[in-house]
Amino acid sequence: MDKINSYEELQKLHLNYSKKIKIRQYSANREISSEGKRCNRYITVCGGTGCKSSDSELIVSNLRSEIEKAGLSKEVVVGIAGCFGFCEKGPIVKVSPDNVFYVHVTPEDARDIVNKHLLKGQVVENLLYEEPSMSKKVKRQDEISFYKKQHRIALRNCGFINPEDITESIATKGYMALGKCITEMTPEDVIKLIMDSGLRGRGGGGFPTGKKWSFAKAYDADQKYIICNADEGDPGAFMDRSILEGDPNSVLEAMAIAGYAIGASKGVIYIRAEYPLAVNRLRIAIDQAVKCGLLGNNILGTEFSFKIDIRYGAGAFVCGEETALIHSVEGCRGEPTNKPPFPAESGLWNKPTCVNNVETLANIPAIINNGAEWYSSIGTATSKGTKVFALAGKINNVGLVEVPMGTTLREIIYDIGGGIKNGRKFKAVQTGGPSGGCIPASNLDIPIDYESLKSIGSMMGSGGMIVMDEDNCMVDIAKFYLEFTVEESCGKCTPCRIGNKRLLEILTNITNGQGTEEDLQKLRDLAETIKDTSLCGLGQTAPNPVLSTMKYFMNEYDAHVKEKSCPAGVCKSLLSYEITNKCIGCTKCARNCPVGCIDGKVKQMHVIDESKCIKCGTCFSGCPVGAIIKK
Structure with missing residues (x-):
């Protein structure tokens, strides 16, 4: 491409180039062509990191090969784009201007897309996204709930243009x-x-x-x-x-x-x-x-x-x-x-x-x-525009979402994210990464903006949003983030270098069943001190996961310290397994146990020797009849 010498010349080029991508702009009046009627189309294949790792480049190659075999090279163009955001369903292929959105596409699917969609005007049904709430296939991108409440500004061209052109x-x-x-x-x-x-x-x-x-x-x-x-x-x-x-x-x-x-x-x-x-x-x-x-x-x-x-x-x-x-x-x-x-x-x-x-x-x-x-005009009074979030964790629709400021957490998690995996119960969502806090179900209807999140002990951060369900231990979650912060601390200031290590030690003791009620007060006091005295934002916000989980999930801390139990069954030191009378004596648990702590004869109820058990959970996850329980 030659050098552009003026703004006027750039404007003319824009008008010229915009005609080339017009075919990708969806028209509600445009339907898939009937059999035998050739129609210009553009096929966009996701070229983001996630989809590339799942062979999206091979999908592009196969599509081009099949298009050439079908004699459609002059009518159909295949190109790459950036991330569509719907990462859970990649690799993604979109056919324009039909706006037909295919998910979980494999290189082998290229033949069906060409032979059925392009040649016969038939949607490839098995590649369409199925809305869990409606149990029906959705053809067009704009009909998918994941996209309905999004407003893409920062992501406006991702999934639309070729980033290398x-x-x-x-x-x-x-x-x-x-x-x-x-x-x-x-x-x-x-x-x-x-x-x-x-x-x-x-x-x-x-x-x-x-x-x-x-x-x-x-x-x-x-x-x-x-x-x-x-x-x-x-x-x-x-x-x-x-x-x-x-x-x-x-x-x-x-x-x-x-x-x-x-x-x-x-x-x-x-x-x-x-x-x-x-x-x-x-x-x-x-x-x-x-x-x-x-x-x-x-x-x-x-x-x-x-x-x-x-x-x-x-x-x-x-x-x-x-x-x-x-x-x-x-x-x-x-x-x-x-x-x-x-x-x-x-x-x-x-x-x-x-x-x-x-x-x-x-x-x-x-x-x-x-x-x-x-x-x-977009957003709230103090938080204008939109915000991009990386939605991950125990959520059905993992991916990137961009929503107007003021959208509630409930809308993101349930309307866009599709709710919690496997029908489990929502427990908390961590916003702001290691610097943020864990937000409980009671605050799901809070609008997302800088001030609202800060008022409940969390923060916007760069946009990480990790969803947790009933199987997550909130004490263990706080420990996880502290482990990250301690590892990443530059060590320049004492509150962050030493204080966060002490926080982590106390949390480790609590999850190991060695915590005391005095430790809970120490944990809170030390967290507040670190927050007030650290040099930079990393140290000042590092205690947020601890303080927020203590604020909203203190019952779990009490259970770890007073009852020496982990309600979620996550902390191994506080966990034990028991074989119930549902046991059919299949011996699978005994055969798979790495330390041989399970004893019992065929077709007779088995028993676990807790003095030898390393609490690996192999027996629990492998029992065919669910006879083993955590306690």
């Missing part, structure tokens, strides 16, 4: 916002628009994005920097990765817009090395943008120049904190520093620096193109 980004208004900013708006205009939109940082802190930009602009310097924080470290979180894999150009464009707004000419994307696909697509996008004149020197023929480099993170959770991240980019140990000065005054190489996370940046072009009033 910049012309498809331009077709969906890519770089149009940048062109508008650098030719029609002053930096002050850009910052005011972002401030008026109400966009707040999506990395966890929720600080107003426009205000952060204004701080950085206020300082004079010969060099300023924009840093994209793509160091996504929360367990179970994959929001930023999916955006970078599915729509990298939106983030590059937003960084350039931020650079224009604050007076920066250089950008850095700090991304964890464990994201090879995202890194590869970022490199492709940067190379293509530079060749097109959308990054680099004199963008679109103006005096504005902006260059972007990539720096790898080594997977340190603490480097999600902006000062620790900056130190890591500089080649130093990733440790936070006291603020002030804030990075807006003295950041990378002691120059004014603005740090925004991936999701925050992905919203910027849409806000510029559609206006501040449009964006601020």
Whole structure:
């Protein structure tokens, strides 16, 4: 592709390229063609990390081969896209403009899709999604409950465009916002628009994005920097990765817009090395943008120049904190520093620096193109726009969801997430990752926004949302997050380095049946102290899982300490197994026991020697008649 020399030229290219992707835009009047009637179609195959690992590349290859055999090469195009979000049902294949949505597709299914759908106009029924609540197959994507309540802004192009082709980004208004900013708006205009939109940082802190930009602009310097924080470290979180894999150009464009707004000419994307696909697509996008004149020197023929480099993170959770991240980019140990000065005054190489996370940046072009009033009309009074969540755990529909701020937890878990797996009872949902808290069923109807979540002892965080059912032990959950925090602490400040280790020791004692009532008070007091005295956000929020589980599930702590039992049957040291009179004497438990602690004759009731039992659960899970119980 040749260099684009002006904003007017970019606008013309947008109009031209948008015609090429029009076929992918669903029309309610368009139905599958009848047998024998050829019809132009575009088949989109998910090319996100999850689907790639399940042979989506082979699906693409097989589809192209079958299309060629059928003589449809001129009528049908097959392409990849980023994550559709419905990760539980991947690999996903979508046929446009029919909007037919196929799930759990295998490479072998390519033949049926071509022979039945394309040649005969018949939907491949066995590949359609089945709504559990209705027990019926759903044909179109817009009819699937998982998507009905979503409002995709940050994820607007994921699952729609080919992330490795910049012309498809331009077709969906890519770089149009940048062109508008650098030719029609002053930096002050850009910052005011972002401030008026109400966009707040999506990395966890929720600080107003426009205000952060204004701080950085206020300082004079010969060099300023924009840093994209793509160091996504929360367990179970994959929001930023999916955006970078599915729509990298939106983030590059937003960084350039931020650079224009604050007076920066250089950008850095700090991304964890464990994201090879995202890194590869970022490199492709940067190379293509530079060749097109959308990054680099004199963008679109103006005096504005902006260059972007990539720096790898080594997977340190603490480097999600902006000062620790900056130190890591500089080649130093990733440790936070006291603020002030804030990075807006003295950041990378002691120059004014603005740090925004991936999701925050992905919203910027849409806000510029559609206006501040449009964006601020979505969400709540204090939390504008939408939020992307990585929905995982004991939930039927695992995946990425983007909903307006103010949507309730109940709507996400039951209407979008499809409810709890295997019909189990909901117990809690952890929001905000290791820095967040566990929210019980009594708060399921609370609206999701920054202030509401904080008021109940949790936080928005970057968007992890782990759902738990009745089989989860909340004391064990708190211990799990503390183990993560202790492992990830940089060790710079005493409250985090020592205090969290002591918290973990107390929790370990409690789950091992060695806890005392005095330990419960120590646990609460120490957690509050760590929260008040740690240096950075990681240490200050690390006690949240402990404090929230003690607030809402104190009965489980009491059971562990006073009764020496684990109500959920998770903590092995507090667990024992008993063979009931349902035993048919099949000897399976005795044969499978790794330590030989089960005795009994054929067709006679067996007995467990608890002094030898290692509580591995092999007998419990393997009993064919359910004769073994936990107690």
